Amino acid sequence: MKGKAAYAVGYMFVVTAVFSTLVIGVARVTRQRVEANQRLALEKAVLNVFGDLSYANDAEAHRLFEERIEQRPDAAGAWVYVKDGQVAGYAVPIAGKGFWAPIRGVVGIDRDLRTITGIAFYEQSETPGLGARITEPFFRDPFEGTVLQTDGPPIEMVPPGSSLSEGQVHAISGATQTCMRLEELMNEDLRAWAESMSEREGQP
Amino acid sequence: MSPGAKSQRDIMLDGLWRDNPIFRQILGICSTLAVTNLVLNTFVMCAALTLVTLMSCLTVSLLRNRTPRTIRMMVQTLIIAFYVILVDVLLKAYWPDMSRSLGPYVGLIITNCIIMGRCEAFAGSNPPIPSALDGLFSGLGYSFILLAIATGREVLGMGTFLGYAVPYFSGPYWDQWIIMVMPPGAFFMLAVILWVCRSIRPKEKRA
Amino acid sequence: MSPQVKAKWLRKQPAMRKVLFALLPCAAGGWYYFGLRVPAMIVFCCLWGYVLEWLFCRSRKEPVSEAVFVTGVLFALVMPPGVGWHVPAIGMGFAVIFSKEVFGGFGRNFFNPALAGRCFVYICFPIALTGTWQPAAEGPLGALAQWSTAIGEEGTAAVTSATPMAHLKAGRLRMGGPESEGFEREIPFQIGEKERVAVSKGTVLKGLVLGRISGTAGVTSAFLITLGGVYLFWTKTASRTIILSVILAYAVINQVLFWFGVDPVPGAWPAVLGGGFLFGAFFMATDPVSSPRTEPAKIVYGILIALSTTVIRNFSIFNGGLMFSILLGNMFAPILDVAVKSWQERGSKPAAEEATA
Numbered sequence: 001m002k003g004k005a006a007y008a009v010g011y012m013f014v015v016t017a018v019f020s021t022l023v024i025g026v027a028r029v030t031r032q033r034v035e036a037n038q039r040l041a042l043e044k045a046v047l048n049v050f051g052d053l054s055y056a057n058d059a060e061a062h063r064l065f066e067e068r069i070e071q072r073p074d075a076a077g078a079w080v081y082v083k084d085g086q087v088a089g090y091a092v093p094i095a096g097k098g099f100w101a102p103i104r105g106v107v108g109i110d111r112d113l114r115t116i117t118g119i120a121f122y123e124q125s126e127t128p129g130l131g132a133r134i135t136e137p138f139f140r141d142p143f144e145g146t147v148l149q150t151d152g153p154p155i156e157m158v159p160p161g162s163s164l165s166e167g168q169v170h171a172i173s174g175a176t177q178t179c180m181r182l183e184e185l186m187n188e189d190l191r192a193w194a195e196s197m198s199e200r201e202g203q204p
Numbered sequence: 205m206s207p208g209a210k211s212q213r214d215i216m217l218d219g220l221w222r223d224n225p226i227f228r229q230i231l232g233i234c235s236t237l238a239v240t241n242l243v244l245n246t247f248v249m250c251a252a253l254t255l256v257t258l259m260s261c262l263t264v265s266l267l268r269n270r271t272p273r274t275i276r277m278m279v280q281t282l283i284i285a286f287y288v289i290l291v292d293v294l295l296k297a298y299w300p301d302m303s304r305s306l307g308p309y310v311g312l313i314i315t316n317c318i319i320m321g322r323c324e325a326f327a328g329s330n331p332p333i334p335s336a337l338d339g340l341f342s343g344l345g346y347s348f349i350l351l352a353i354a355t356g357r358e359v360l361g362m363g364t365f366l367g368y369a370v371p372y373f374s375g376p377y378w379d380q381w382i383i384m385v386m387p388p389g390a391f392f393m394l395a396v397i398l399w400v401c402r403s404i405r406p407k408e409k410r411a
Numbered sequence: 412m413s414p415q416v417k418a419k420w421l422r423k424q425p426a427m428r429k430v431l432f433a434l435l436p437c438a439a440g441g442w443y444y445f446g447l448r449v450p451a452m453i454v455f456c457c458l459w460g461y462v463l464e465w466l467f468c469r470s471r472k473e474p475v476s477e478a479v480f481v482t483g484v485l486f487a488l489v490m491p492p493g494v495g496w497h498v499p500a501i502g503m504g505f506a507v508i509f510s511k512e513v514f515g516g517f518g519r520n521f522f523n524p525a526l527a528g529r530c531f532v533y534i535c536f537p538i539a540l541t542g543t544w545q546p547a548a549e550g551p552l553g554a555l556a557q558w559s560t561a562i563g564e565e566g567t568a569a570v571t572s573a574t575p576m577a578h579l580k581a582g583r584l585r586m587g588g589p590e591s592e593g594f595e596r597e598i599p600f601q602i603g604e605k606e607r608v609a610v611s612k613g614t615v616l617k618g619l620v621l622g623r624i625s626g627t628a629g630v631t632s633a634f635l636i637t638l639g640g641v642y643l644f645w646t647k648t649a650s651r652t653i654i655l656s657v658i659l660a661y662a663v664i665n666q667v668l669f670w671f672g673v674d675p676v677p678g679a680w681p682a683v684l685g686g687g688f689l690f691g692a693f694f695m696a697t698d699p700v701s702s703p704r705t706e707p708a709k710i711v712y713g714i715l716i717a718l719s720t721t722v723i724r725n726f727s728i729f730n731g732g733l734m735f736s737i738l739l740g741n742m743f744a745p746i747l748d749v750a751v752k753s754w755q756e757r758g759s760k761p762a763a764e765e766a767t768a
Contacts, residue, residue, distance in 0.1 A: 030297035
């Protein structure tokens with residue numbers, strides 16, 4: 001009886017050791033790739049918000065990001081797009097609560113700190129076919145060229161079909177909740193970023 | 205092994221139809237709710253599950269004579285978890301987009317009752333080849349039902365199949381059924397498919 | 412239930428007949444405010460429901476119950492008046508097949524079929540069901556001679572807007588005191604996302620009572636609903652206990668929250684009169700099949716519905732608060748009955764302290 005128990009414990013030990021070793025081995029081998037993939041999603045989103053940075057494949061995207069995008073202490077948390085030694089734009093990270101789960105993305109801002117150059121998301125799980133359409137070009141493209149407003153909310157989403165004034169884009173019909181939350185989180189993060197940028201400019 | 209050993213034909217038929225894990229045993233339906241809104245996701249999920257079931261059954265069967273009965277469940281869980289983590293890690297590394305859209309559900313294959321059920325009911329007391337066959341065909345039986353659900357959901361809910369627009373359903377005359385894209389849609393599709401499959405199946409007595 | 416007369420095509424149910432009579436004012440109101448399309452939709456829902464139920468009843472060798480017409484009328488009346496024909500087709504299909512026939516037909520369903528069907532299409536087609544409304548017809552003759560009041564060609568394209576209740580909830584419409592100046596005379600049909608319109612409380616209440624506002628086909632007018640509702644109440648066709656407990660509990664909860672200044676609770680009157688609350692209370696919560704059977708359970712059921720309607724209407728993202736609440740209530744109805752019965756059985760023993768239900 002005692003021998004049986006000892007055998008069971010020993011057997012479990014051996015089996016666990018063998019399988020864990022194998023899993024750990026595979027995980028270690030692929031770890032770099034996994035991390036690179038996670039980073040790549042973010043890098044691509046940052047590149048996508050600047051109209052003139054296009055890439056053909058993942059490797060090129062990564063190379064482009066390494067070359068052109070910098071993280072500078074004076075950008076208040078945004079990524080800086082450097083072109084010919086000059087600042088060409090900022091990619092401001094936005095994050096917050098969506099309808100179902102967090103939405104994370106970046107908003108590209110021109111070096112005038114006011115004009116949007118693009119918007120991209122790298123994490124969202126909104127309702128497919130409704131809220132999830134925020135990742136589609138038909139929704140994202142109109143942001144390009146929109147100027148952030150200084151009085152009132154920087155960006156406003158108005159119902160589809162209504163006329164647009166400066167600083168406004170159309171929401172997605174049927175996805176009112178997603179759009180309201182997106183508007184809120186964008187405005188909050190953009191305003192905070194703009195404030196800390198103007199503070200920096202105030203103290204040379 | 206025993207005189208009541210099943211023929212290979214029986215094993216295949218049982219897994220695919222007569223003892224189908226979804227509509228006969230009602231096992232593993234958690235994943236039918238979560239991953240069946242797009243055919244492509246479902247396909248990957250089914251492939252992962254079939255692979256894991258096949259390999260787990262094979263491994264459990266190979267070790268069956270050495271494994272003490274008292275700890276067989278622990279060993280089975282360990283083996284299943286091993287293959288699931290393997291699939292998960294490989295997806296993360298080589299197909300990150302798919303891994304992201306499947307989310308935690310790949311990891312949850314571990315808790316899919318079909319695998320545990322097959323290991324415990326069949327692989328634990330049968331030789332490797334029939335066990336592997338049993339695992340494979342149970343996985344396939346699961347897969348074809350799931351793919352049927354996913355097809356219905358994607359076509360009705362988004363008007364696409366594998367991401368390609370389906371004529372009429374994507375057109376202006378079809379109002380897409382949003383509920384089909386959301387988890388409750390899977391309940392209704394599952395119910396309809398259970399209903400259809402059970403009405404097709406001739407009534408027979410099983411022990 | 413009264414003795415049923417066996418017929419080949421239809422099971423006659425006098426109680427259901429009375430409910431149909433009680434629904435006439437609402438149906439007429441729908442026609443008057445939104446055009447002929449409303450009665451057409453009612454007929455369509457009833458016929459389609461009958462066909463579907465007949466298919467299932469045939470195999471069970473039962474006649475179709477008259478209740479299917481009640482389901483059809485109720486369902487049509489809570490649709491937006493300009494909704495595309497596929498919506499009632501699918502909704503009635505769900506109502507009859509999935510919430511009634513799969514459970515074994517009339518008397519064995521535990522959700523109100525009309526509401527379950529509405530719930531399905533509500534989630535299925537959110538744009539059609541919550542985003543497109545049409546204005547009520549103007550003038551003394553209303554839309555009696557019109558097919559539909561929808562603005563647009565072919566009479567089907569309705570306008571994107573919201574009902575007054577949705578405007579109130581979103582804060583776009585504000586109610587002031589009755590005598591203040593500078594209010595709009597009427598509730599505007601369309602209010603821009605950022606606009607703020609103030610109307611007097613009297614205007615809102617008048618709109619809700621008479622029903623000349625945008626909303627679902629037959630449920631805009633509290634007066635017409637009450638007309639039918641009182642008939643049901645008077646003839647005891649619908650449970651008086653349920654009607655009273657739902658309405659009173661809802662009024663009390665809303666008024667108390669309003670006194671405490673909880674935003675956006677609008678106070679008892681607009682809450683009870685608006686958004687078809689009375690319609691739900693009179694016609695849907697009282698469905699004899701899906702509501703509890705015992706009196707104490709009916710009271711609890713009513714309070715449960717009122718409470719969760721308040722919560723969902725005011726603090727959630729959905730507008731269909733009453734619909735979800737009644738379905739939730741239906742879900743709890745059987746267990747409430749069980750609880751009441753077991754409590755009554757040990758009633759002889761001293762159990763007064765435990766009577767917290």
